Amino acid sequence: MENSTFLTEFVLSGLTHRQELWLPLFLVFLVIYLLTIVWNLGLIALIWKNPHLHIPMYIFLGNLAFVDTCLSSSVTPKMLVDFRHESRTISYSQCMTQFFSFVIWVTAECFLLAAMAYDRYVAICSPLLYPVIVTNTRCICLIVLSYIGGFIHALIHEVLLFRLVFCNSNRIQQFYCDIMALLKISCSNVSINYLMVFIWAGLIQLVTIGTVITSYTLVLFTILQAKSMKSVRKAFSTCGAHLLSVSLYYGTLFIMYVLPTSQQAGDPDMVDSLFYTVLIPVLNPVIYSLRNKQVLESLRKTLKKNSSV
Numbered sequence: 001m002e003n004s005t006f007l008t009e010f011v012l013s014g015l016t017h018r019q020e021l022w023l024p025l026f027l028v029f030l031v032i033y034l035l036t037i038v039w040n041l042g043l044i045a046l047i048w049k050n051p052h053l054h055i056p057m058y059i060f061l062g063n064l065a066f067v068d069t070c071l072s073s074s075v076t077p078k079m080l081v082d083f084r085h086e087s088r089t090i091s092y093s094q095c096m097t098q099f100f101s102f103v104i105w106v107t108a109e110c111f112l113l114a115a116m117a118y119d120r121y122v123a124i125c126s127p128l129l130y131p132v133i134v135t136n137t138r139c140i141c142l143i144v145l146s147y148i149g150g151f152i153h154a155l156i157h158e159v160l161l162f163r164l165v166f167c168n169s170n171r172i173q174q175f176y177c178d179i180m181a182l183l184k185i186s187c188s189n190v191s192i193n194y195l196m197v198f199i200w201a202g203l204i205q206l207v208t209i210g211t212v213i214t215s216y217t218l219v220l221f222t223i224l225q226a227k228s229m230k231s232v233r234k235a236f237s238t239c240g241a242h243l244l245s246v247s248l249y250y251g252t253l254f255i256m257y258v259l260p261t262s263q264q265a266g267d268p269d270m271v272d273s274l275f276y277t278v279l280i281p282v283l284n285p286v287i288y289s290l291r292n293k294q295v296l297e298s299l300r301k302t303l304k305k306n307s308s309v
Contacts, residue, residue, distance in 0.1 A: 007166045010095055010185075012088045013173045014079070015270060019086075026083035032282050033076045039285040040065040043295070050298045056139035057123070058295075060116045061288055063143050067112060068281035071105035074098060075176045075277045082175070095177040096161065100154045102176065102277075107204060108150035113246050114208035115142040120239050121215035125222045153200060160196055164188040175270065176277065205250065212246055241288045248283070252276040 015025060047053045047062040078098065082088040090098070119139070123130050157179055164186040174181040179197060183190045219239060252272045289295045 007092065007170045009089050009091045009170065010166070010177070011171045012078075012082060012090060012175055012177075013171060014082050014088055014175050015274070022083045026080060029076060029083070029278065030080055032278060033072060033080065036072045036076075036278075036282040037069060039282065039289075040069040043285045043289065046295065046298055046302060049302065053294065053298060054136070056119055056134045056136060057116075059136065059139050060112060060119060060143070061295075063146075064109065064112050064116070064288075065285055067105050067109045068284050071102070071109065072278060072281040074101040074105060079175050079278075090177065092166075095172075095182075096158065099161070099177040099179060099182070100158050103154035103157060103179075104147075104150040106150070106276075107153040108146045109249065110204055110208045111146035111149050112143070113242070113249060114211040115139075115146065116242055117212040117215040117246065120242060121219055124219050124239070149204075153204065156196060156200060157193075160193050164190065164193070174273065176273070178273065209250055212250075216243065241292065245280075245284055245287055249276055249280055252280075 016022075043065045044062050047058045075098070078090065119134055122133050126133065161179070161182065164183075165188045166182070166185055167187045169185045172178075172181045172185065179193070183193050183197075216239065252275050289299070
């Protein structure tokens, strides 16, 4: 420790060292990022402009689109810049800021997906009580709590990171400032950091996944009791998109931050990281929109109205 030099900047390893791939990858991820922004902000605008979509289900969906936009924007722009610059450096303050922002949106999305599962449970299992139980006010309260939960979770890890000294090696084996990669290059005792990652990531996933599983187990029982095939198809149509999104998102997070092997691997699994930081934000608006008749109908009416002006 005495002979170590305190580092003021890091070097991100990026997705690949092969320079001939940097330009093609830059173009691919630039298109993906632009689609992420356009599709998610377009979905938010569509919900905003159509009063009949101002109900809890679509308020949740609009906020999910907002979180996906912020999540992708916390990682992708820096990755795109690094494809065009060989140095790939990031200052200490920028790294901490990126990490803080990233954790807020990742955690908020976990809570939002759980809230959306509960919303679907009430809508299918107690349709007559749905307007009373899931009001717009309660919906907004759950959304605000999701953001607060994300902020608190990020703050806990950020404070613990500030106590660490980074020395000797400044190379982060990742394309963004991920906590697991940062802990591996610290010359301080990081046991408490690893413990907090395991406890908080595990607790958040336990609570949110537990809510999702419980909600959809009760939904399944309700579907099995339904005598009308129309009701069954409607239930699957309503829940299918959310189940797909939940499976993709929680699956990758669980592998990255909860399984013990994720701490012991020699290199972080960049495929998993890429999947939930870049690909899921662009897939979510497509998954939800293509399977939602009200969204598609609202889109058709909006386009028709604009074309006639």
